[in-house]
Amino acid sequence: MFTKYTLANFELENRSVRSATATGTCDIATGIPEQKFYDLYESLAKGHPGLIIQEHAFVSFRGHAGHKQLGIHSDDMIQYHKKANDLMRAANSKVKICCQLAHAGPNGGAADKIDVNTATPADFEEAVQQFKEAALRAKKAGYDCVQIHSAHTYLLSQSISNYYNKRTDEYKSSDFKLLRDVLAAVRTVDIPVGVKLQCDDFFEGFEMNAKSACVILNALKFDFVEISGGDVAGKAGYGTIRQGKDKYYYKHVVAEMKAQNLLNKQPVIVTGGFENAEDANMALNDGVPLVGFSRKFLRNDKFLIGEDTKKCGRCNQCIIGLVQGKCAMCPVAGRECK
Ligand SMILES: Cc1cc2nc3c(=O)[nH]c(=O)nc-3n(C[C@H](O)[C@H](O)[C@H](O)COP(=O)(O)O)c2cc1C
Known part of the structure; x- marks a missing residue:
């Protein structure tokens, strides 16, 4: 866990990744970070995760x-992202x-939101x-x-x-054209590109x-791939x-990727149900190069460098709080912010 790793064109201090975790600390109307956003990320960086996916x-x-989601939808946002990156x-x-x-x-939540089946x-x-314009902003902000x-x-x-996707045209699910087009567009920006990929719907028969x-990963080349799933809190519960x-x-997904020799070609991050370095070793021993943690960092953002006494009970009070419009900290750990 505590060995270096070269990802794309940069070196990670260790094999731990803070998996993307919405913190509910931005203005809901504008997407501009509030002060607690900066405080949270500065504190997180001091806990020495190798990679922070914001x-x-x-x-x-x-x-x-x-929710109180972060925006990268306009050039005005670059300054806020840069400020956070500089602090970290x-x-x-x-x-x-x-x-x-x-x-x-x-x-x-938008009135004109896009439905995958009726979109033109x-x-x-x-x-x-x-996506392309946002990637360019991310590059300018120093990610x-x-x-x-x-x-x-x-x-x-x-x-x-x-x-979900019942289309029969060129955007049908088996052709993954939209993902292919987004990757191609983002690739025109000179910045390494990873994906968080749905690798399990949690529904039988799909x-x-x-x-x-793996079909997608054999066709599209990313700089890294994070394994994840479908539903957050829908029909399949908190899948x-x-x-x-x-x-x-996601051990079963790792097993399939390993069988297809895909774990290191586009370095894989496996996230989901890891509590500490000992847990992470289960995946590292399977040949996965990087391990992601989300809720554990909300519980204790210094667990990698300090005493790890605060277990995450995966009660999901963090995500429930986020959906209710609060900051997604861990109320159990007393890290709640209003
Ligand atoms: C409060 C909260 C917010 C999350 N926000 C995001 C997000 O913004 N983007 C994302 O890809 N995943 C998000 N996730 C999912 C996590 O990145 C991760 O995939 C999942 O929680 C499983 O990892 P864990 O067992 O280490 O928590 C969120 C999870 C939680 C608990």
Whole structure:
């Protein structure tokens, strides 16, 4: 866990990744960070995760997920992202930082939100352009890399899943054209590009699973791939932000990627159900290069460098608080902010 790793064109201090975690600390109308956003990220950087994937940043108001979400939808936002990056690097000169680019699609709150089944090609082309412009802003703000959000039933996630996407045209799920086009557009910006990929719908009888994720990864070349799933809190419950004691819950996806020799070609981050370095070793021993943690960092953002006494019970009070419009800290740990 505590060995270095070269990802794309930069070196990580260790194998830990802070998986993207919405903190609910931005203005809901503008997407501009509040002071607690800066405080949280400065503190997090001091805990020495190798890579901080910040939190889903909406690429346009049409793709706004709601909550108190971070925006990267206009050039005005560059200054706020740069300020946060500068603070994190001043707190920890070794930390690497990734901007997660997101379009909520049908899961958003906008009046003109995009539905994956009724969208026109022009709607999709507009979204592609917005991802590209957002990536350019991320580069100008000084991020080390960007991550395309293609999980959790957002626009790209639904587009690759035949549970949601019933189209029969060129945007049908099996062709993953929208994800392909977004990757190509973001690739025109000179910055490493990763993806958070839905690798399991959690519904029986559908095709978005470990095997179909590998089909995508054999066709599209990212600089890194984070394994994730579909529903956050829909029909499949908290499938991807799973409650309870289940550890390493994408082990089956790792097994398939390993069988197809895909774990290191586009370095894989596996996230979901890891509590500490000992847990992470289960995945590292399977050959996965990087391990992601989300809720654990909300519980204790210094667990990598200090005494690790605060266990995350995966009660999901953090995400429940976020949905209720609060800051997504851990109330159990007394880290709640209003
Ligand atoms: C409060 C909260 C906010 C989250 N926000 C995001 C997000 O902005 N983008 C994202 O890709 N995943 C998000 N996730 C999902 C996590 O990144 C992660 O995939 C999931 O929680 C499983 O990891 P864990 O068991 O370490 O918590 C969020 C999770 C929580 C609990």
